[in-house]
Every structure is written in structure tokens, then in C-alpha cells.
Amino acid sequence: MNQNDLPEIDYARCDRCELCITSCPEDALMMTDQGPTFKLPHSCTYCLACENACPTAAIRAPLTVTWKSD
Numbered sequence: 711m712n713q714n715d716l717p718e719i720d721y722a723r724c725d726r727c728e729l730c731i732t733s734c735p736e737d738a739l740m741m742t743d744q745g746p747t748f749k750l751p752h753s754c755t756y757c758l759a760c761e762n763a764c765p766t767a768a769i770r771a772p773l774t775v776t777w778k779s780d
């Protein structure tokens with residue numbers, strides 16, 4: 711996983727509920743004073759569990775669709 715592809719966290723929307731952290735099957739997130747951050751960024755599989763768990767849409771995993779040309 712390219713670190714630039716990690717889910718993005720909008721701290722202005724985050725209420726620090728920790729649901730993203732407890733939902734992550736890879737234990738890739740940790741809480742800080744500011745909000746969640748990645749403690750194991752290379753463990754992220756982009757599964758979207760954190761995005762689905764977040765009640766305020768503060769953590770989101772933007773997807774980019776690319777077409778491969780032959």
C-alpha cells in the first residue's frame with residue numbers, strides 16, 4: 711500500500727469516538743490528542759471498515775478508478 715493512498719482523516723469532523731480504531735482488522739490506527747492516526751500505515755489493506763464505521767464521515771478512503779490501455 712502506497713502511503714499516499716491511505717484513508718484521509720478530517721479532524722474537524724472527528725469526535726474521537728474510536729470506532730474507526732476498533733473496527734480496523736489490521737490494528738493500523740491509534741488515537742492521539744488530535745484524533746486517529748496511522749500507527750501501522752503499511753498494514754492498511756484499504757478494506758474501508760474504518761470509513762464504514764465512522765458516524766461523522768471524518769475518515770474516508772478516496773478511490774481512484776483507472777483504465778488500463780493496451
Ligand code: SF4
Nearest residue numbers: 734754755757758760
Ligand atoms: S482501510 Fe481497513 S485496514 Fe485501513 S485503516 Fe481503515 S479499517 Fe484499517
Ligand code: SF4
Nearest residue numbers: 724725727728730764
Ligand atoms: S470513527 Fe470517525 S469520528 Fe470516530 S474517531 Fe474515527 S474518524 Fe473520528
